[in-house]
Amino acid sequence: MCFVPTILSQTKYTINGVVTDVTNGETLPGATITVEELPGVGTASNAYGYFALTLPEGSYTLKIQYIGYQTINFPVNINQNLYWNFKIESIATSIQEIEVTTYHPDNRIHTNNIGVEKIQISEIKNIPVFFGERDILKTITLKPGITSVRDGQSGIHVRGGNNSQNLVLLDETTVYYPYHLLGFFSTFNSEAIKDITIYKGTAPTSYGGRISSVMDIRMKDGNNQSFEVNGSLGLIASNLSVEGPIVKERGSFLVAGRRTYVDMLLKMTKDPELSNKTLNFYDLNAKVNFTINRKNRIFLSAYTGRDALRIPNHVGVSWGNQIVSFKWNHIWHDKVFSNTSVHYSDFDYMVDFEFEPSTFSLYSELKDLCFKHEFQFFLGKNNRLNLGFDLKSYNITPGQLIAEEDAIIHPVKIKDKTARERSVYFSNEIKTSSNWIINFGIRFNFFSVYGIGTYYIYTDGLVTDSLKHIAKSPVKTYFNPERRVNITHVIDNKQSVKMAYSNHSQNIHKISSSDASLPIDIWLMSSTNVKPEISDQFTAGYFRNFHQNMYQFSAETYFKWMHDAIDLRTGGNIKANEHIEGELLFGHGRSYGLELLLKKTTGKLHGWLGYNLSRTELSIIGINEGAWYPARQDMTNDISVVGLYDFSDKWTLSATWVYQTGNAVTFPSGKYEINGEVRYNYDKRNANRMPDYHRLDVGLTWNLNTKGRYKSSLNFSVYNAYARKNAFSIDFKQDPANPDQTIAVMTYLFTIIPSITYNFHF
């Protein structure tokens, strides 16, 4: 497999190791290692900071680069296999003030990534926040092609996909409902998170299961040099994290917790009725890692979080995720790295109804257990091969109605749904001497539905056939070979062109009765009625850096087809319904667009400017007579501006501004009277637009103590600074003053929301 006709007789040696942050020992995934003497030769550290580079015998200068870190040049004489850990220093923590470095690392031109956004938590620490809470899932919506559903509601649309088509991973474990307070905040405590990588198009073949995007969120490993405490006190929540070495340099831990005190605010309201309400959430992240020896490292991560909302004698709602993962990194050989992991994820919700004379509850749960084994072969100096498989088992307990004998309703117990998903995948990345980087791979996905019982076949919502399954064999198996190709041509050090094709499948579906994501949404599996959702996406882009990489520009276009998209029949019932699959409609979607991004990476003023021109349409049998119509999330124009200005090491000013075309909605054309009441006629699906959405957020960070061990800062944020009344919904009614006239009433949620957060570190 030698694409480069080098002098084969030459002896080759491998240098391998881990790239880490010198101050806290955090591994740095995606750091680039290049060879000054051999242009075009290099590698990047993997998700665990591990790299391996094979070079012909000789003397070289290795350049280790990572965004936000000082570049180091490492002279090395390669005459034997070497193990070397590179410890690099963050620009932010460096003691000497290096104002202008002439060279800024590039992470876009030379990487074979298209449709990928990566954000380190440290990059966003000064971005204005909502209610004082830094939120990585909110910040990513400032990148082109990623939009949030609506103010105060959860859900992210990536390139026109709906919010159930995003795979959200925390340390590679699926998070099924990553939101608190019905969407105000994400479940990711920024004190516990290292970074997020979003694949808007082609995800590596090691990822699968959702058709729109992968959001790969990594927890910090914990400082293995010294103890560290970080925390913040906000208006509605506080968080605290403690990290430190277990054995210096070799093992560390991290514990981070967060809790809201919204219920305490409720207690302050004058209404005594409110003071006994419950309205809170908490989350807890914990991680331990230990380097047993040079070849073995283990990680254990866990997350638990829960929301509780309760009005006594009426209703209580609670939901939460529980996540555990164990990972074992093993270096078999200088060039062979493996990761073996076990992941467990559990999401459940419980709704209690406390009506007289008795109570009843609705309960639902989704569990998955996954075993994953992956090898990475660092072949030659320019060839990398990934091989792996994963085995996943799912169990869904659909909405169960739990009721006592004397309750006003009968209990409903719907059979649990079980399935197993097996995937085998490989990918190979080759760099040619002529500046082409080619990555191709395939993921074979087998999804099998299991379970003894009766399976119904629906036609137009009615049961037309049923099948009694008594065997232990699968009821139904779907096979999808997911093909993915990425090609990059590096024109020169400043520019590259890239293109990609990817094919994804999705067997775990979420049915929402609205476009926002709610904890009580229904999870379904592919079945005898529901086919896997499939997407095909073509992407092409041009990447260009200016001024020694200080400015980065990219233009990407994409065309995405979504097959076997699922929608809910008008008025369809989704709760505790054994025949929910009869309430579904199926069809197709397509989304295409142009994304532009201009980023200034360094300097006193830095930030980015994003623009997305796009169209998303659906064609569903049973809606709009099957004709294409704009999806709700269809957004012609989407602009985001993010600017940060460092006045001094004490003050940073930041601002973000977003502008979006209003969502596609259906407004009435005409009215009529029935039962003595005026009603409106809605004829064309999503033919109208909500008013355009725009909003300015401003933030100011004041670093109170910058010297010494104790550091603290105050963050002032103003959400929606010019108090734009962005429409949440528009309803129509007859004007009470003139019953012939119809008036439009707009509901909006937030105008101006100031907040203050105190952050500390020692």
Added chain:
Amino acid sequence: MKTIRTIQKIFLPILILTYVVTSCTETIEFEFNPVVKPEIVVEGHVPALGYAEVILSKTTEINSNYPQDNLIKNALVAIEDNSGISETLAEVSPGHYRSNKIQGIPGLTYKLTIQTKESQTVINSMDVMPEPVSINRLRARRSILPEVEGVKMPDWEVIVEYTDPANEVNYYRFVEYVNGKVIASYVEDDKLNNGKDNKSFLTNFDRQLAPGDTLTIEMQSISEAVYNYFYSFSYLNQLVQGTVKTNPITNIDGAELGYFSAYAATKKSIVIE
């Protein structure tokens, strides 16, 4: 297989909680869609022990006077039941058609046929009249839902108690009258509480009652198709559907809007203390 919707009503409180955050409303300037082609609207009733009545109209511009010009006159409206009686309804006032002969009887099937100049196709529908169910007790009390500033909560709770017949699938429509005037209507099915002694909370955010008012609830036993139609208008469905607005599911063939209901009703009244 029939659809099940009742359970959604238990989600009402959660959805209210979603909006516990202060939300504000404001009337805005708005340009409405023009009416491209007026649609025919059919409202047909066959009450038990009462005469059949059908009202025919058309949709109109959103800001025009209603409904004088939009009633459909001189239509041929006929009803027949499965006992062999059929009748062409007389137009008693413009757009209003009434039977002289046909009176509703529970258990019978009614067929409606309409021919108009406005429509090329013949409009027709069919409905089966269910058995009536009576109200055991009707109560009204001050709401015990908590008050939240900026969020509108119902002032009064109206509770209808009845015993659901265990041997059949039932759908109900409750029509609420205050001092003889129709205020609102609500629908319910018995999927989760078949055969139980039920307490139905009629949730209405706009209900205003004062001591001395007479509250009347008419409990109609309706068919599934009619239930589906009225369910589309329910407050709960509007919340669940969010901004996805669609026309209700109709049981009329040949017209997009309206319904045809053969129902059996019982009534109960109380005076508010």
